[in-house]
Amino acid sequence: MMNGWKYFIQQLKWMIRKELLSTLKDPKTRAILVVPVFVQSLIFGYVATYDLDHxxxxxxxxxxxxxxxxxxxxxxxxxxxxxxxxxxxxxxxxxxxxxxxxxxxxxxxxxxxxxxxxxxxxxxxxxxxxxxxxxxxxxxxxxxxxxxxxxxxxxxxxxxxxxxxxxxYNPNFITRWNFLPALVIMLSLVQVLMLGGLSVAREREQGTFDQLLVTPLSPVQILIGKAVAPMLIGLIQSSIVLLICIYWFEIPMAGDLFPMYLTIGIFIISCTGIGLSISAISKSMQQVMVYCFVLLMPMVLLSGLATPVNNMPELLQLVTYADPMRFALDAVRRIYLEGAGFLDVWPDYIPMLVVACITMPLAGWLFRNNLQ
Structure with a gap:
C-alpha cells in the first residue's frame, strides 16, 4: 500500500516538473509570465490613484x-x-x-x-x-x-x-452619469479587441484556416471580412448600452447621435486594427487571450476613465497618445453630458485615426507575411 502511494507521488512529482519545465523553457511563455507583472504593477502604482497631485x-x-x-x-x-x-x-x-x-x-x-x-x-x-x-x-x-x-x-x-x-453637466454628482456613458466605449474595446484577435487564431486552431486560403478569396478580402464582423458587433453592442443609459437609467443625453456614432465608429476601427494585428501574430486562442489581457488593463487605466490623465506622470501622459480609448472616452463624455458637436470633438478623432492607419496596414502585412 505504501509503495503504491510512493509510486503515485513520484509520478505526480515528475508530471509537475515536466509542466514547469515546458512552461519556463518557452521564451514566449517566460515573457508572458514576467512582462505583465512589471507593466501592470507600474501602471497601477502611477495611474490607479485618487490622490490629486495636479x-x-x-x-x-x-x-x-x-x-x-x-x-x-x-x-x-x-x-x-x-x-x-x-x-x-x-x-x-x-x-x-x-x-x-x-x-x-x-x-x-x-x-x-x-x-x-x-x-x-x-x-x-x-x-x-x-x-x-x-x-x-x-x-x-x-x-x-x-x-x-x-x-x-x-x-x-x-x-x-x-x-x-x-x-x-452632473449637478447631483451621480456616479452613474460618469461611468455608464464611458461603458459604451469600454465594452466596445473589450469585445472588438477580443473578436478581432480571435478571428484568425480560432480558425488556425480549428484547422479551417487552410481551407479558407484555397477559396477564390484574396488575403485582403479575407482580412476585410474578418474586420467588418467585429466592427458591426461592436456597433450593435454600443447601441444597446446607449439605449440602456438613456431609457433604463434615464441619463439625459445632451448631444446628437451623429457625432456619437462617428466617435464610436472611428474608435471601433482603431480597436479592430489592434485586434487583427494580435490575431496575425498569435498561433492559438490562448495566446490571443493573454495578449488581449496584457493590453486591455493598461488601455483602460491610461484612458482617464477613473483618474484624470493630467494627474499622471509626464512619461505616461505621452504614452496615452497611443491609447485610442483616451480620446474616444473624452469625446463620448463631452457629447453625452455636455452636448458637444462635431466641431467641438473633432481633435479627438485624429489620434484614433492615426492608430487605425497604423494598425490596419500592419495587420495586413502580418497577415500576408504569416501566409508565406
Whole structure:
C-alpha cells in the first residue's frame, strides 16, 4: 500500500516538473509570465490613484482685495493647485470647463472684503467639471480644506467664508452619469479587441484556416471580412448600452447621435486594427487571450476613465497618445453630458485615426507575411 502511494507521488512529482519545465523553457511563455507583472504593477502604482497631485484651476477675482489675495496665495502655495488662467469676467468660465483646461473655476465676489470686515459670512463659488464625478468631488474637498485653514487663521476660527459648489453637466454628482456613458466605449474595446484577435487564431486552431486560403478569396478580402464582423458587433453592442443609459437609467443625453456614432465608429476601427494585428501574430486562442489581457488593463487605466490623465506622470501622459480609448472616452463624455458637436470633438478623432492607419496596414502585412 505504501509503495503504491510512493509510486503515485513520484509520478505526480515528475508530471509537475515536466509542466514547469515546458512552461519556463518557452521564451514566449517566460515573457508572458514576467512582462505583465512589471507593466501592470507600474501602471497601477502611477495611474490607479485618487490622490490629486495636479488640479488645474481658473480664477475669477472680482474683489481684488487684500483678503482675496491672501486666500488665493494659500491656494497657489499648495502643492496640488496650479492656476492655468486668470479670468476677467464670468463669460470666460464656460470655455475653461468645456475645453478641459481647468478642473474647476473659483469665483470670489466683489463684496468679499466688505463682508469679512463687517463680520458677515462671505460665499465664494466653486464650479467643477461634473463629467468626472470622482475628481470633481476630490477637488472640492481640497478647496474646502484650504478655505477651512483660512478661516482658522482669522476671526478666531469662525467660518466666515463658505463654499457654494456648482457641478456642471452632473449637478447631483451621480456616479452613474460618469461611468455608464464611458461603458459604451469600454465594452466596445473589450469585445472588438477580443473578436478581432480571435478571428484568425480560432480558425488556425480549428484547422479551417487552410481551407479558407484555397477559396477564390484574396488575403485582403479575407482580412476585410474578418474586420467588418467585429466592427458591426461592436456597433450593435454600443447601441444597446446607449439605449440602456438613456431609457433604463434615464441619463439625459445632451448631444446628437451623429457625432456619437462617428466617435464610436472611428474608435471601433482603431480597436479592430489592434485586434487583427494580435490575431496575425498569435498561433492559438490562448495566446490571443493573454495578449488581449496584457493590453486591455493598461488601455483602460491610461484612458482617464477613473483618474484624470493630467494627474499622471509626464512619461505616461505621452504614452496615452497611443491609447485610442483616451480620446474616444473624452469625446463620448463631452457629447453625452455636455452636448458637444462635431466641431467641438473633432481633435479627438485624429489620434484614433492615426492608430487605425497604423494598425490596419500592419495587420495586413502580418497577415500576408504569416501566409508565406
Amino acid at each position: 488640479v488645474p484651476y481658473a480664477l475669477l477675482d472680482l474683489s481684488h482685495s487684500q483678503e482675496s489675495t491672501q486666500l488665493i496665495a494659500k491656494l497657489d502655495g499648495s502643492a496640488a493647485f496650479q492656476r492655468v488662467r486668470t479670468l476677467g469676467n464670468s463669460h470666460e468660465i464656460a470655455d475653461c470647463i468645456d475645453s478641459g483646461e481647468a478642473m474647476l473655476v473659483l469665483t470670489i465676489p466683489s463684496d468679499f472684503s466688505q463682508n469679512l470686515s463687517r463680520g458677515y459670512i462671505s460665499t465664494i463659488q466653486v464650479i467643477t467639471d461634473g463629467r468626472n464625478t470622482m475628481t470633481a468631488s476630490l477637488a472640492q474637498n481640497y478647496i474646502g480644506s484650504i478655505v477651512g485653514s483660512y478661516n482658522a487663521s482669522r476671526n478666531n476660527g469662525l467660518n466666515v467664508i463658505q463654499l457654494e459648489t456648482v457641478s456642471w
